[in-house]
Amino acid sequence: xxxxxxxxxxxxxxxxxxxxxxxxxxxxxxxxxxxxxxxxxxxxxxxxxxxxxxxxxxxxxxxxxxxxxx
Amino acid sequence: xxxxxxxxxxxxxxxxxxxxxxxxxxxxxxxxxxxxxxxxxxxxxxxxxxxxxxxxxxxxxxxxxxxxxxxxxxxxxxxxxxxxxxxxxxxxxxxxxxxxxxxxxxxxxxxxxxxxxxxxxxxxxxxxxxxxxxxxxxxxxxxxxxxxxxxxxxxxxxxxxxxxxxxxxxxxxxxxxxxxxxxxxxxxxxxxxxxxxxxxxxxxxxxxxxxxxxxxxxxxxxxxxxxxxxxxxxxxxxxxxxxxxxxxxxxxxxxxxxxxxxxxxxxxxxxxxxxxxxxxxxxxxxxxxxxxxxxxxxxxxxxxxxxxxxxxxxxxxxxxxxxxxxxxxxxxxxxxxxxxxxxxxxxxxxxxxxxxxxxxxxxxxxxxxxxxxxxxxxxxxxxxxxxxxxxxxxxxxxxxxxxxxxxxxxxxxxxxxxxxxxxxxxxxxxxxxxxxxxxxxxxxxxxxxxxxx
Numbered sequence: 001x002x003x004x005x006x007x008x009x010x011x012x013x014x015x016x017x018x019x020x021x022x023x024x025x026x027x028x029x030x031x032x033x034x035x036x037x038x039x040x041x042x043x044x045x046x047x048x049x050x051x052x053x054x055x056x057x058x059x060x061x062x063x064x065x066x067x068x069x070x
Numbered sequence: 071x072x073x074x075x076x077x078x079x080x081x082x083x084x085x086x087x088x089x090x091x092x093x094x095x096x097x098x099x100x101x102x103x104x105x106x107x108x109x110x111x112x113x114x115x116x117x118x119x120x121x122x123x124x125x126x127x128x129x130x131x132x133x134x135x136x137x138x139x140x141x142x143x144x145x146x147x148x149x150x151x152x153x154x155x156x157x158x159x160x161x162x163x164x165x166x167x168x169x170x171x172x173x174x175x176x177x178x179x180x181x182x183x184x185x186x187x188x189x190x191x192x193x194x195x196x197x198x199x200x201x202x203x204x205x206x207x208x209x210x211x212x213x214x215x216x217x218x219x220x221x222x223x224x225x226x227x228x229x230x231x232x233x234x235x236x237x238x239x240x241x242x243x244x245x246x247x248x249x250x251x252x253x254x255x256x257x258x259x260x261x262x263x264x265x266x267x268x269x270x271x272x273x274x275x276x277x278x279x280x281x282x283x284x285x286x287x288x289x290x291x292x293x294x295x296x297x298x299x300x301x302x303x304x305x306x307x308x309x310x311x312x313x314x315x316x317x318x319x320x321x322x323x324x325x326x327x328x329x330x331x332x333x334x335x336x337x338x339x340x341x342x343x344x345x346x347x348x349x350x351x352x353x354x355x356x357x358x359x360x361x362x363x364x365x366x367x368x369x370x371x372x373x374x375x376x377x378x379x380x381x382x383x384x385x386x387x388x389x390x391x392x393x394x395x396x397x398x399x400x401x402x403x404x405x406x407x408x409x410x411x412x413x414x415x416x417x418x419x420x421x422x423x424x425x426x427x428x429x430x431x432x433x434x435x436x437x438x439x440x441x442x443x444x445x446x447x448x449x450x451x452x453x454x455x456x457x458x459x460x461x462x463x464x465x466x467x468x469x470x471x472x473x474x475x476x477x478x479x480x481x482x483x484x485x486x487x488x489x490x491x492x493x494x495x496x497x498x499x500x501x502x503x504x505x506x507x508x509x510x511x512x513x514x515x516x517x518x519x520x521x522x523x
């Protein structure tokens with residue numbers, strides 16, 4: 001299953017899903033704050049959340065794996 | 071005044087250094103780890119690492135900044151814009167340490183930073199305000215009731231908000247219901263205060279603001295207006311002075327109202343009174359910004375004054391450089407373009423390294439750049455990397471000149487809005503001068519539709 005990577009460097013503003021949750025393609029999984037702007041990170045495909053690797057307040061880099069799916 | 075500390079970064083730190091040098095004032099810069107290679111760090115007489123890249127650990131560390139100012143024995147602190155510039159506690163702490171804060175009195179910052187309090191102050195001073203609630207809304211039911219009285223659409227706003235953050239347009243009750251809690255949560259997280267209020271949404275409106283200055287001797291003058299209606303995400307992108315499509319009679323009234331607003335709070339130093347102006351040129355007070363604005367260079371271009379010099383002199387206790395309003399006049403037309411490191415279609419930021427930066431071979435333009443070739447644009451700060459200011463005899467010639475700039479300017483390594491400006495400068499809605507705050511969004515929508523045809 002495809003991992004969800006961060007599209008840019010920034011600070012995690014909100015985590016909108018929980019482990020075990022089924023998400024649909026296009027659903028906002030997490031919101032990053034970068035350069036004073038909120039950037040929604042969306043799931044690319046349908047899937048069930050296996051792990052969440054970032055917490056609110058964490059600084060993440062572009063390409064970091066944020067969420068993995070089963 | 072012989073030595074000042076600049077509690078800011080990027081282009082505005084550089085801008086303040088420039089005037090300080092001209093006035094033989096020494097400068098102390100502060101920088102975060104991410105900013106160590108930026109030009110302003112080299113250009114200041116002294117520069118100190120203040121902390122890691124995140125703003126909470128660097129540019130917002132009020133106590134550390136004041137401790138450094140004491141250690142370096144500076145006479146004053148210039149806060150620039152953003153960061154601590156509208157933080158009354160910071161201004162108070164500086165004063166308590168015997169250091170002049172280059173800006174208004176802490177009480178003024180406090181009062182104007184609270185949008186509900188500033189509305190009440192203006193109502194008392196007989197300055198027209200946007201119809202809305204005069205108290206914070208405690209519940210969604212109170213909000214719904216107030217909205218019916220005001221009439222939809224309404225703007226739901228955070229009282230402590232600013233910079234386009236913490237406000238949303240609600241067209242009906244269900245939208246108001248949907249956004250009430252999220253605006254409160256955002257207000258709490260961004261501004262540490264979750265008080266919200268409602269204002270009537272004014273359709274097809276313009277954002278026109280007035281530069282004012284006051285000194286400690288009770289003198290107040292205005293330096294005319296700026297039209298800042300070209301926006302994206304409720305943030306300014308292009309500003310011009312004087313405002314097009316604005317009859318002289320309405321302009322006079324607006325300028326007088328701004329002076330009245332400044333006098334109502336015994337304003338000292340540089341400030342900006344922002345108004346919403348409707349299609350019939352009726353205007354309403356929106357908010358007062360108690361600092362130097364990003365777009366101050368267009369006022370400098372048309373009036374010929376150095377606004378940072380005015381700030382420094384007023385902070386030193388001198389009278390306004392020009393006290394007689396009649397002696398303040400404007401020449402020609404000026405437009406500022408904010409260059410953002412961002413995707414021109416989605417407006418998402420685009421951090422990276424600037425591998426190439428050139429502004430073309432156009433004479434007589436002013437570029438206030440925070441970054442030079444080889445500098446890294448990091449994800450920690452606002453994506454604005456520089457400002458281009460064009461000044462010519464009239465609006466038509468200014469636009470012509472700007473078109474030349476944006477057909478030859480080039481930045482590589484990060485995405486920017488340079489090409490967007492190049493195209494937008496040909497938009498009839500902009501060149502006609504008759505436009506509202508929706509002009510950029512509507513024009514982009516049109517462009518998309520034409521491509522898909």
